Amino acid sequence: MFPTTPPASTPTEPPLVLLVDDDAELTDVLSTIFLHHGFRVQAAHSASEARKALFSNLPDTAVIDLRLPDGSGEHVIEALRRRKGGDAVPVIVISAVADRETIAHIRASGADEYLIKPFQPLELVTIVRNSVARRRAAENLATREAHLQTVRLLAKAIEARDAYTGGHVERVRRYALKLAQALGWPPSQLSALEFGALLHDVGKITIPEHILNKPGPLTDEEARIMREHPRRGAQMLADLPYLRPLVPYVLYHHEHWDGTGYPEGLKGAEIPIEGRLLAVVDAYDAMTTARSYHPTPMSREEALEEIRREAGKAFDPYIAEVFIRLAEQGEI
Numbered sequence: 001m002f003p004t005t006p007p008a009s010t011p012t013e014p015p016l017v018l019l020v021d022d023d024a025e026l027t028d029v030l031s032t033i034f035l036h037h038g039f040r041v042q043a044a045h046s047a048s049e050a051r052k053a054l055f056s057n058l059p060d061t062a063v064i065d066l067r068l069p070d071g072s073g074e075h076v077i078e079a080l081r082r083r084k085g086g087d088a089v090p091v092i093v094i095s096a097v098a099d100r101e102t103i104a105h106i107r108a109s110g111a112d113e114y115l116i117k118p119f120q121p122l123e124l125v126t127i128v129r130n131s132v133a134r135r136r137a138a139e140n141l142a143t144r145e146a147h148l149q150t151v152r153l154l155a156k157a158i159e160a161r162d163a164y165t166g167g168h169v170e171r172v173r174r175y176a177l178k179l180a181q182a183l184g185w186p187p188s189q190l191s192a193l194e195f196g197a198l199l200h201d202v203g204k205i206t207i208p209e210h211i212l213n214k215p216g217p218l219t220d221e222e223a224r225i226m227r228e229h230p231r232r233g234a235q236m237l238a239d240l241p242y243l244r245p246l247v248p249y250v251l252y253h254h255e256h257w258d259g260t261g262y263p264e265g266l267k268g269a270e271i272p273i274e275g276r277l278l279a280v281v282d283a284y285d286a287m288t289t290a291r292s293y294h295p296t297p298m299s300r301e302e303a304l305e306e307i308r309r310e311a312g313k314a315f316d317p318y319i320a321e322v323f324i325r326l327a328e329q330g331e332i
């Protein structure tokens with residue numbers, strides 16, 4: 001959604017290696033080895049073939065022979081760097097030329113590695129694998145950061161409508177992360193957790209302001225409208241593939257362990273774990289900060305006491321216990 005350069009292949013697709021060498025026997029052998037190690041390969045036997053290949057597909061890594069029948073490998077590197085996204089593609093030059101000056105010159109012109117022929121094919125596979133892994137890790141980090149910034153912006157926009165909840169979602173994100181780590185959630189789930197915590201009330205954007213900021217109790221009709229926010233939020237996210245994993249946080253954060261919550265009135269372990277976790281941290285922050293319906297916030301001890309009382313009623317008793325322990329240790 002956000003990367004500044006188009007990814008060569010999606011993370012689930014085998015990485016694509018562009019092999020440029022006029023020695024067809026060598027490219028055949030290397031292609032077989034790369035395919036065997038889980039890569040896709042596109043071979044080119046001249047500079048012009050390589051340029052054509054670059055035009056149709058941006059590789060994840062390019063392996064380029066320096067001496068080509070119709071020009072130098074350097075020109076292929078230049079063509080790659082000019083291509084949109086090509087500046088991020090690792091280049092490994094392979095050549096029988098072994099003098100230091102040439103190697104220094106080629107490195108200075110943008111090659112990441114220089115491998116002198118003859119070389120062990122497995123050595124090349126290792127270099128390519130490492131370079132693809134580094135590139136994908138950097139892309140993932142950049143993409144995640146870009147997403148987080150956008151989601152934060154949206155979360156702030158939602159919060160700005162509510163005079164009392166400044167900083168709420170950011171605290172919920174922080175508490176949720178600590179709680180999930182204490183519960184032993186795998187790191188792969190923490191990204192969705194952070195985004196889910198930030199966007200859990202995204203559906204409130206559809207709630208009229210006079211209901212959102214009403215001092216004192218809501219009428220039955222107003223409460224009914226307010227209680228639509230989890231479902232409305234989930235509907236907003238369901239169509240966006242990247243944000244779909246956030247739906248359980250948005251949809252189920254007001255469910256109660258004893259089945260008295262909303263929107264579905266699920267009970268116990270029927271409630272997805274994402275909703276059970278968020279319910280505790282969301283309620284804790286709501287209790288300890290001023291809200292339109294309770295302008296005087298509870299003390300930390302009072303709020304923890306309330307969570308203890310509600311364990312097994314509103315909250316998953318185990319999650320509530322871990323949260324209380326974390327808070328008592330000063331982690332929250």
Ligand SMILES: [Fe+2]
Pocket residue numbers: 200201229253254
């Ligand atoms: Fe909510």
